[in-house]
Amino acid sequence: MTDVSTFPEKIAATQSPKPDKVLNADSLLQWHRSRSVRQRSIVLGTLCLLVISFLAVTGVGAVSISWYQLMSILAEPLGLEWAWHTPQQALVFWEIRLPRVVGAVFIGAALASSGAAMQSLFRNPLVEPALMGVSGGAALMAVWVMVFGHFLIGVSLKNLLGVYILPVAAFTGGVGVTLLAYQIAGHQGRTGISTLILAGVALNALAGAAIGLTLFFADDAAIRSFTFWSMGSLGSLNWSKLAVMCPIVVLGYGLIYTHSNALNAFALGEREAYFLGYRVQRVKRVVILSTALSVGATVAVAGVIGFMGLVVPHLVRMSLGAENKQVLRMTALVGALLMLWADLLARVLVAPAELPLGIVTSFLGAPFFIVLLFKYRKQMI
Template identity: 50%
Template sequence: MTTRLFTALIGLLLAVALMTALAFGPVPVSLRELGIWSMHWSPMTLPELPRHIAIVLGDIRLPRVMMGLMIGASLAMAGAAIQGLFRNPLADPGLIGVSNGAALAALAVIVLGNSILAGFMATFGFLALPFAAFLGALLVTWVIYSIAKLTPGGSQVTTLILAGVAITAFSGAVSGLLTYLADDAELRSFTFWSMGSLASVTWRDLAIAAPWMSISLIGFPLMAGALNVMLMGESVADHLGINPDRIRRRVFVLTALAVGAGVSVAGMIGFVGLVVPHLVRLALGPDHRALIPLSGLVGAALLVWADILARLLVAPAELPIGIITALLGGPFFLYLLMRQTTEGIQHD
């Protein structure tokens, strides 16, 4: 498939997703009303919109959809970049525990914010939560990479996955400990962190998280050329004039920004970073110059669609979006594992 056709297809899917996400919900909005609302900034004189519809669209659905777009795009790009850096198509920020690290750090800030971590809260104010999530994500990325480097031949799948299992188990245990200290409200938000949801996203959340995510959304595509070279190994990258340490540091920081910011507003949303780059690679090949931006586009579309499902499947109640992505991603991951195993046998 050509890049142009693929882009057009995904663009269409994204546009339909945006309209659907804005139109569907407990308060029905007609396409005509959506059209009027979307033109309300223009100088044209348009028919008056019922006030409650304008509020539902502008203050509830729009920030939610935009957050979905940004989280989907940055998670998918982070997945593509991490897979490139580890030279392993099974790496994913969620799978190797990065999201868990971010969520644990965020949880720690929520539960311990008025005791042990009061100083941290005082220093960073309303940025304490995203900043903690960022630090948690960065720490886990660094730990995983250090472990992967110890194994001869770079990043073995098993090492990565097992390290992810260990980190997930550990962070689960620490989260469990923290829940003993938590009150009811904190417990509810704990459930929210562990399953992920866009339900409560406001403009304020968007304002806090979007700048950080924007850095990663701009930064990842700029790494594409270097990541292509890194696929041939760090030595070859060095021979071609690229400093592998610098690339590694940048990918870590960008990933931690993407995951940390995403987790701090929407909790853990898994598998986007695994599934999306894979699909794009299947369609267009492994060149990061196309892979990273288009993974962003597909990730955005996927997450908005997943959010629509989360809202519609059990309406008027809502499912956490992390459940939807895990339902899609879990079997997909198993399929990848099986395929990699059988291919490995054929190649040997």
């Protein structure tokens, strides 16, 4: 099988040296070395910024935790009794702040990397995971549980699942609608990319209509609950929910990452990827299912958070190029970083109240989406 992991670099290498320079092996080698150093520097700098941000945002909130108090809290499990913090600060850190920031890291990484994979698979810079119907299916099941919970699942099952009934229902709805879109688009063992997008759009519209009809019969409490859930929030995260979500996200990301070379081949076209030795239909199934798993798990515990899967991949490709191994690594880091700061803004802008996280990400992502439309409008006419 031909290795296509360096195709984007090879294409870029033929274009990168300036016309007034002689195109020879030494200049290309020097350019590749400088580019590799630049890429490593960007990744390392982003990783350091992510670690610093992770520690910094845990100290911000109604209960303030300074740097030295944070070190004291972290040292306590190691048997070091520095006693620079109060029991209240330790409780807030371990049970409220830390689950929230850990969840932000995983959710941001999942949404961003899933968006990068979908854009590479569909060869469309304006695609994001929500087009596959994940968010619509999850929202539909969530509103059904909120409004008709006792009638749909029964009292015994609701008592068995307890507080996890909403995440389980949302995850099931998101993955189920994605699989349904894939089945609708399939014909004689083949799945067309354009048909798949149209199937996802149609199912999203159908889910939206069903949500509106359900809310028509809902009471005020159910409407308020669904409205807040649908705009996204990390406020309900705890260690139990993370224990369920994180393994699913890691599994989905791992499956996508192992197909990064295949996604490079897809940049040349499906037929070219087939002649390079890749099983095109299998790659589609794995990437789409992995995306549905990752995004479904995040929507289940945090609600609908838009634009992360659209904005972050473009930021990464502008700085690192189009090679998917690099893109998938970096989108996970940048997505986690942006989600940390978006959640921080949601907590502090209207403190002591809290803005829905989806509002913050939409305000940040929508202008970028408009810029993308202006950039690619000539290609779409």
